[in-house]
Ligand SMILES: Nc1nc2c(ncn2[C@@H]2O[C@H](COP(=O)(O)OP(=O)(O)O)[C@@H](O)[C@H]2O)c(=O)[nH]1
């Protein structure tokens with residue numbers, strides 16, 4: 001289990017979300033959902049895909065999403 | 069007119085609500101603001117089989133929670149208009165996430181008409197949904213496949229609206245654990261004869277209230293805050309559930325709703341994944357900025373070069389008319405008509421090409437999906453001053469002219485960030501202010517022009533950053549959290565783009581134009597009556613001197629600043645007149661530096677103020693904008709002048 005910041009592109013399952021931010025839920029990022037990291041660089045937002053939508057997540061927020 | 073039915077379009081952001089709204093209502097539309105906020109409200113009339121319907125384009129919302137302004141506006145509208153016909157628009161390729169909102173509407177006791185929109189895209193990707201089975205599973209709600217942009221199924225929707233009858237909504241059943249908890253609390257609520265809720269919650273289903281309590285909906289919690297007994301009962305039930313599931317109930321409900329959507333879609337939908345990953349480059353921490361730089365450069369040149377070309381001709385045209393009018397009018401009128409009214413109209417119309425071009429370019433960038441990439445790309449930079457990534461564009465455009473810069477905030481979706489940008493972007497030195505800076509640099513610091521310019525810009529940008537940061541702390545409301553959707557890239561919808569361009573430029577002409585014209589006349593009167601050598605303006609200048617002398621500016625300088633309100637470049641020409649042509653012998657270098665700084669800061673020009681008013685729709689915020697600019701200039705002027713004197717400058 002590790003947060004999104006440390007993951008290479010690939011598909012993972014969300015395990016836990018350590019932030020009270022409702023917007024993650026609203027975009028379908030909930031424990032158990034599949035999440036695909038499209039690109040992640042040393043700087044800038046992390047790009048992921050959930051279902052058929054593409055989402056940009058700030059580094060702070062991405063650090064709060066634990067996946068495996 | 070009294071039995072005209074209301075139709076409201078609800079749905080998540082970017083599902084094609086506005087496009088559908090346009091094809092339902094055609095040209096019969098009215099644009100305003102939702103009361104008290106800078107969120108755009110669109111209303112239009114749909115005519116079908118001799119019946120009229122009033123259609124409302126609600127703000128895009130992900131859920132019915134009351135935790136953002138948009139969500140609260142849409143929810144209040146739905147709660148307050150009990151017999152509105154709801155059209156729930158769904159982005160078919162993302163149907164499982166979109167059903168989330170549908171389930172909430174059903175829980176609220178509504179029976180919306182479902183539109184499976186963007187059906188063209190869905191089919192292209194190979195996603196299919198069986199709309200009859202979907203309708204069945206949702207208790208017989210009408211479900212229509214539609215594409216607002218390509219006019220597929222729009223007539224079916226009109227027919228459904230025409231024959232709409234509210235249905236008793238079906239019950240959405242969750243896990244046994246959750247259902248037991250809900251039932252317990254519903255029973256508790258039923259013990260009360262009268263819950264004394266506010267008007268809009270009086271007739272909502274108890275079940276919805278209970279789920280909202282469990283979800284921690286801010287407004288519902290507020291509603292129950294005096295009912296301690298109920299709240300503690302809810303908390304106990306919550307704890308029981310949390311003990312079993314080992315995490316919080318709020319997210320449990322969310323998971324349950326998604327699970328429900330998946331269950332509904334099971335067997336009636338074929339899924340398919342789309343792949344297109346140009347965004348790895350567009351949002352790349354290096355190439356992304358390079359591309360954005362190029363886009364900005366092109367947009368900037370487009371707006372100001374082409375816009376300037378047209379503005380020149382407009383100016384020339386008015387010049388001819390002015391000369392002609394002066395020659396035929398009696399001299400006592402010609403001043404007021406030509407230099408007052410005509411030049412006011414001239415300046416309004418000169419903005420028009422730039423406004424139209426900036427609206428046009430931003431509408432294209434938005435429609436093809438690039439603007440949301442800009443938001444993601446620039447967020448890191450802009451968040452340091454409390455703003456989101458999209459605010460970067462209004463700032464850049466403001467360098468050319470603040471008026472189109474402020475208009476560019478139209479494309480920002482967050483209410484609070486838009487307001488802050490409207491208040492601080494006028495600090496960005498526009499080309500007219502560069503005229504002042506350039507003139508003063510050449511007159512006083514011919515050897516150090518770039519150092520002088522950098523000094524001024526340094527102070528201005530420092531102040532801009534600080535003001536924006538402070539405003540972001542004191543203005544209420546939430547900034548955008550840094551997580552957002554990047555809609556797929558699409559070919560621009562030209563019809564829509566031209567419509568947006570025309571609507572917004574027209575609004576500028578109508579609303580801001582009137583203010584600019586009235587202001588020009590007022591200032592003309594102030595600065596020319598009773599006579600130019602002894603005008604009211606000079607009287608005011610001499611009063612103002614009591615303050616401006618603290619920053620080393622005498623009444624003549626104050627009069628220049630007053631002219632600058634009409635248009636900043638007038639500061640320079642007025643200076644030549646009031647100081648008798650030889651400015652450099654009157655002012656010391658320190659005074660010149662302070663004067664330049666103050667004239668860059670003190671107040672944006674009349675046109676900018678008018679645009680601020682047009683965009684905030686609020687006299688209060690416009691006045692606040694003016695006052696804080698003036699105070700900022702005064703304080704900074706006094707501080708720098710006196711610091712300079714202490715350091716031994718003249
Ligand atoms: N392919 C396709 N694109 C659409 C359709 N409806 C809207 N769009 C595009 O989707 C984007 C968002 O549309 P808009 O009406 O502004 O959505 P809103 O945010 O819900 O108001 C725009 O780029 C539209 O051109 C449609 O039926 N098919």
Ligand SMILES: [Mg+2]
Nearest residue numbers: 085086087128
């Ligand atoms: Mg819209």
